[in-house]
Amino acid sequence: MAIERTFSIIKPDAVERNLIGDILKMIEESGLKVKAMKMIHMDRAQAEGFYAVHKERPFFGELVDYMISGPVVVSCLEGENAIKAYRELMGATNPADAAEGTIRKRFAVNLQNNSCHGSDGPDTAKTEVAYFFNDDELVG
Numbered sequence: 144m145a146i147e148r149t150f151s152i153i154k155p156d157a158v159e160r161n162l163i164g165d166i167l168k169m170i171e172e173s174g175l176k177v178k179a180m181k182m183i184h185m186d187r188a189q190a191e192g193f194y195a196v197h198k199e200r201p202f203f204g205e206l207v208d209y210m211i212s213g214p215v216v217v218s219c220l221e222g223e224n225a226i227k228a229y230r231e232l233m234g235a236t237n238p239a240d241a242a243e244g245t246i247r248k249r250f251a252v253n254l255q256n257n258s259c260h261g262s263d264g265p266d267t268a269k270t271e272v273a274y275f276f277n278d279d280e281l282v283g
């Protein structure tokens with residue numbers, strides 16, 4: 144098994160409902176280590192750049208509005224098969240389809256306001272970590 148890094152966002156709906164601690168508890172109990180973490184409030188350009196892959200999708204504008212609606216907690220997580228492990232811990236994008244015991248099943252409000260983001264592969268993980276963290280911030 145490979146030690147990997149992935150990128151996580153605790154999204155505005157979760158921060159707003161005081162769920163940072165609950166979600167971090169699930170992350171840490173799963174064995175993932177926090178390598179870097181900070182709270183930020185993205186501006187529009189930053190959110191549009193982060194979600195550029197979705198810019199042709201009909202929900203892009205609303206997604207960006209939502210992601211800049213309040214602060215988020217971004218982090219770099221490390222562990223065995225961290226990318227897949229964190230995707231599994233988050234659960235399906237739509238909480239209606241998410242498995243029991245996942246973050247989205249427990250906390251997500253709906254398909255858009257789904258409480259967390261996790262990278263979907265090694266290339267996006269690298270790009271997304273670098274989008275929000277300098278090398279000297281990866282201190283964990």
Ligand code: IDP
Nearest residue numbers: 197202206235236254255256257259260261263
């Ligand atoms: P993921 O977050 O599980 O990787 P993506 O398909 O990459 O899911 O979509 C990115 C984010 O865009 C989702 O987490 C969700 O917040 C939002 N989203 C995805 N599909 C829809 C949709 O059909 N309507 C509204 N928002 C959506």
Ligand code: MG
Nearest residue numbers: 260261262263
């Ligand atoms: Mg995605």
